Amino acid sequence: MARLRSDFWVAAHLRRCAVEGVSAVQRRRGAPEAGAIFVKVDRLDGRADLYGPAPQALFEGDETAGRRFETLMHEALPPDVEARLAREIRFDSDLWIVEIDDREGRHFLELAE
DSSP states (O other): OOOOOHHHHHHHHHHHHHHTTOEEEEEEOOOTTTOOEEEEEEOSSSOEEEEEEOOGGGSTTOTTOOOOEEEEEEEEOHHHHHHHHHHHHHHOTTOEEEEEEOTTOOOOOOBOO
16 A cells, blocks of 8 residues: 655645644645655643654554554653754654644644554
């Protein structure tokens, strides 16, 4: 099963957030076809979460699997999340960043955990 292109996935996820009444923006555009996607959730209270691509091995063989994510940072300080994102960009300049603002920490991601 072919995975949805990154640009299509990001556009669809931004629409999903909008439908749910949650503010979300594309902060960084990566490679359209297969750029890794990172999602930062600003809880608007001095805490933030960061989600990144889950290793394929966690759900290999699952034919229904789309993009799955894992929690990289939970209720961290926003500057710490930004430092982690900066390191990820140095490692992979083709990545995408989606930022969600939600006090409840909602992200609408499929987690591999």
